[in-house]
Amino acid sequence: MPELPEVETVRRTLEHLILNKEIVDVHFLYPPIIDGDINTFKENVIHQKITAIERLGKYLIFKLEKSAFISHLRMEGKYLICQKEDHISRHDHIIFELDDGHELRYHDVRKFGRMKIVDYYTYQKQLPLCQLGPEPFNADFQQVYQQLKKRHIPIKTVLLDQSVLAGIGNIYANEICYQMNLHPETPANRLTKKRVQELLKVASDILNSAIEQGGTTIHSFSSNGIDGLFQVQLKVHMQHTCPLGHDIKKIMVHGRGTYYCPVCQKARR
């Protein structure tokens, strides 16, 4: 599932490939991907150049000349740059025709992703982006500490709450807990100030290092699509043993598959 680093890699890749291209037409093969009226969506994007591609948390923001739309890849969303004559997959749902003859295709096996027109100027202050917390890099320690203090639920669940910190998904939540030797079910309010400080540092470092590794794949995408997935060396998520050779345990936390090392992650504060 694309999380902040993968979405950032997608953003950078798309920036290389489609910046300043004009959208000459758009086709809705599976309209529910569009949040809102598809004709309104079409009116807002057609005959406009893509002037910038931004990112906030796991959201991509496509800025056009006179409007903007956001795109969330959810579980399996991908963007592909295709030739017009390329075979259209049954998982290609939205097709943007570009003025250079290429097509930008949104491909999503699970059909969970969504796109939505937002206000060009105030989108950051409107739903859904206004409910995002800070990304770990920019987070104010005091603010995060205060938020964690009033939460009794597992720290891993809080890490997935985009209103507390934006951009972390299931994979990196597991990795962050491992890096801190922290048991994922530790109640969030049990973390000391020092540990919350450490949490922000660890989260920033893990995400930054994943972005760095993603950077190496920017020019190597091809028919596999731009999903930003790459060989990040995960230490616990979907692993059988941790780097020290201990057996990884899988449990459910708030309905989410959670991997941790019972030996390394004994700490509960």
Added chain:
DNA sequence: CGGACATCCTGGGGGC
């Protein structure tokens, strides 16, 4: 308001 839970979808994996 915090927290639990259902919902959307499909391929892949587990079970028989």
Added chain:
DNA sequence: TGCCCCCAGGATGTCC
């Protein structure tokens, strides 16, 4: 071996 059923999972909405 092969087939069928079940289920994960991010964000949102509903319910308590």
